[in-house]
Structures are given as C-alpha cells and as structure tokens.
Amino acid sequence: MNNIIKVASRLTGLRGILHPVKNVVCANTITQQRQLTRNLWYMSSSRNTDNVTPFHKPTELCSCGCGKVGVHTKGERELVEFLAEEILAERKAQKSKTIPTEIDGFQAKLNGAEVSLSKKTDAETINIRFNVNHTVDTDHEAEMHPNMEKPDMGELKSKPSFKVDLIRGETTVSLVCSFIGPNEQEEGYNDVFGIDEISIYNGEWNENVYAVSGEVVDSYLYDLLLNYLEEKGISNEFVEKLSEYSTAFEQSAYIGLLEGLSKFASGK
Incomplete structure (x- = not known):
C-alpha cells in the first residue's frame, strides 16, 4: 500500500495520502488530458505550416551582391550599376x-x-x-x-x-x-x-x-x-x-x- 501511495504521489505531485486509489485515478486522468492537448497542438500546427517559416530556411539575399535581404527593383539595380561606372570615371578625371x-x-x-x-x-x-x-x-x-x-x-x-x-x-x-x-x-x-x-x-x-x-x-x-x-x-x-x-x-x-x-x- 505504501508503494502505491509513493507512486501516486510522484505522478500527481500531490501530498494526499488518505485516498490513494483516487489519487492514482486523478494522475491517469491528468496525464491523458496533457497528452490529448499536446496531440491537438501538433495537429493544429501541421495545418498551418504555410504561415510558418522553418528556422533552418536560409535567408534570401539580393542577387546584385549588396548583401541586403530582399531583392532590389530593376530600376534600383540599373541606377546603382550606372553610378558605379560614373563615380569611377569622375575620379579618373579629377585633376586635384x-x-x-x-x-x-x-x-x-x-x-x-x-x-x-x-x-x-x-x-x-x-x-x-x-x-x-x-x-x-x-x-x-x-x-x-x-x-x-x-x-x-x-x-x-x-x-x-x-x-x-x-x-x-x-x-x-x-x-x-x-x-x-x-x-x-x-x-x-x-x-x-x-x-x-x-x-x-x-x-x-x-x-x-x-x-x-x-x-x-x-x-x-x-x-x-x-x-x-x-x-x-x-x-x-x-x-x-x-x-x-x-x-x-x-x-x-x-x-x-x-x-x-x-x-x-x-x-x-
């Protein structure tokens, strides 16, 4: 009887010793409820994977080589490319x-x-x-x-x-x-x-x-x-x-x- 009481106490975390059988039943019920809740959470999460970004997915960087997240527009890329050439030409033309x-x-x-x-x-x-x-x-x-x-x-x-x-x-x-x-x-x-x-x-x-x-x-x-x-x-x-x-x-x-x-x- 004492062994049963100790096991029930560990499962429930409760100190009640007067009703050992009742405590064992409560422990089983709580464990089942927790397991059911966890299963429902997993099921719910699996239905909404489209809105969740996996933590291991690599961050997409701009293809222009700027190192920034996202993608620049065509106009921005063309402007940056032209400015790079123009700055180089102006620096070469500098006399002082x-x-x-x-x-x-x-x-x-x-x-x-x-x-x-x-x-x-x-x-x-x-x-x-x-x-x-x-x-x-x-x-x-x-x-x-x-x-x-x-x-x-x-x-x-x-x-x-x-x-x-x-x-x-x-x-x-x-x-x-x-x-x-x-x-x-x-x-x-x-x-x-x-x-x-x-x-x-x-x-x-x-x-x-x-x-x-x-x-x-x-x-x-x-x-x-x-x-x-x-x-x-x-x-x-x-x-x-x-x-x-x-x-x-x-x-x-x-x-x-x-x-x-x-x-x-x-x-x-």
Whole structure:
C-alpha cells in the first residue's frame, strides 16, 4: 500500500495520502488530458505550416551582391550599376584629389556649396564669396563629327559669379563680379572677368543699400576699379586660379552627390 501511495504521489505531485486509489485515478486522468492537448497542438500546427517559416530556411539575399535581404527593383539595380561606372570615371578625371586651403594668400573656408576666401592686412580686410551650384560650363561649344557616338563637350570648368568686399573699419565697398565669355570680350581687351554691380555701405548690408550696375557707370571709372582690384591681388591670373579651385571643389561635391545616390538606391 505504501508503494502505491509513493507512486501516486510522484505522478500527481500531490501530498494526499488518505485516498490513494483516487489519487492514482486523478494522475491517469491528468496525464491523458496533457497528452490529448499536446496531440491537438501538433495537429493544429501541421495545418498551418504555410504561415510558418522553418528556422533552418536560409535567408534570401539580393542577387546584385549588396548583401541586403530582399531583392532590389530593376530600376534600383540599373541606377546603382550606372553610378558605379560614373563615380569611377569622375575620379579618373579629377585633376586635384585634395582641395587647397588657400589661393595666393587668401584663406579658404568651405560651407556646403559656398566658398569664402579671406585676406587681412593692417589697413583692410578683403572677403571673396561664391557658390559653386550651377556654375559648370564647357570651355568651348560641343563639337560633333559623323563618326563620333557622343559630342566632344570639351573640358568642364566652374566659373561662378563672386562678390568682393573691401572692408575698412565700418565701411564696405562691395563689387559683384562674373566671368566674361569668349563671345562677350570687347575688342582690344582681354579681361577674364567684369564688374556687374557696385555698392558701398556702413555696418551690415541690407536691402535698402543703393547699388549701381557696372554697365552704366563711366567707362573710365570702370577701368579704374578693375585696376584697383588688381592692386589688391584680384587680377586676371587670380580669377583663373579661382576658377580652377571652384572646378576642383565642384567636381568633388558632384562625386559626393553620386555616392550619396548610390548608397540611397542600394539601401546602405
């Protein structure tokens, strides 16, 4: 009897000893219920295998080699493939891998697409500012020959408009300048750039400051202002270097844009 009680106690986990036969019956009943429940769970699971991903099933990766889960669209793959070739070509065409920190004594600072050049003396401060956006042009018109698949666009150069501020104390003389195209050169002159606008003001610039177009000022005054800029180091040669600097910086920014597009399209 004691053996039966011990067996029943182990099966049920109960401490009741007064009704050993009843405990044995309860243990059998509980065991049968648990087994029935487990069988029903397996049967239910087998009917819904379509919605269950086996843990041993390998994860499907994109066939383009990006290592990402899923599949890129055709447009994304084609875009990434083209950008890879374009970035490689642009890097090969780069004349300067690094952007200089100064041009002829003018210290350079970069802020997004904007470039600031600054030089200080005891008498004054000269600031030059320009933006490289939408400044790229070819040095000559595109040439097309019958056997050419693509027209020869020539060398791409950045020729931004730039603002020169000559500052003495609280007074600023501001000259807005731009490059002169080959077809805009006046006979007998070889100027690389011209003056578009002239203004002078105290303190900070605001919209109420008067400005005059370089086209309407006296021609002699115009020439004197160009000579004055040349004395300050802003000569034709300097402006050519400014174009080279802007071209290198613009190309670097363009490559960065292409790389950003590639990462976006590839999901990286």
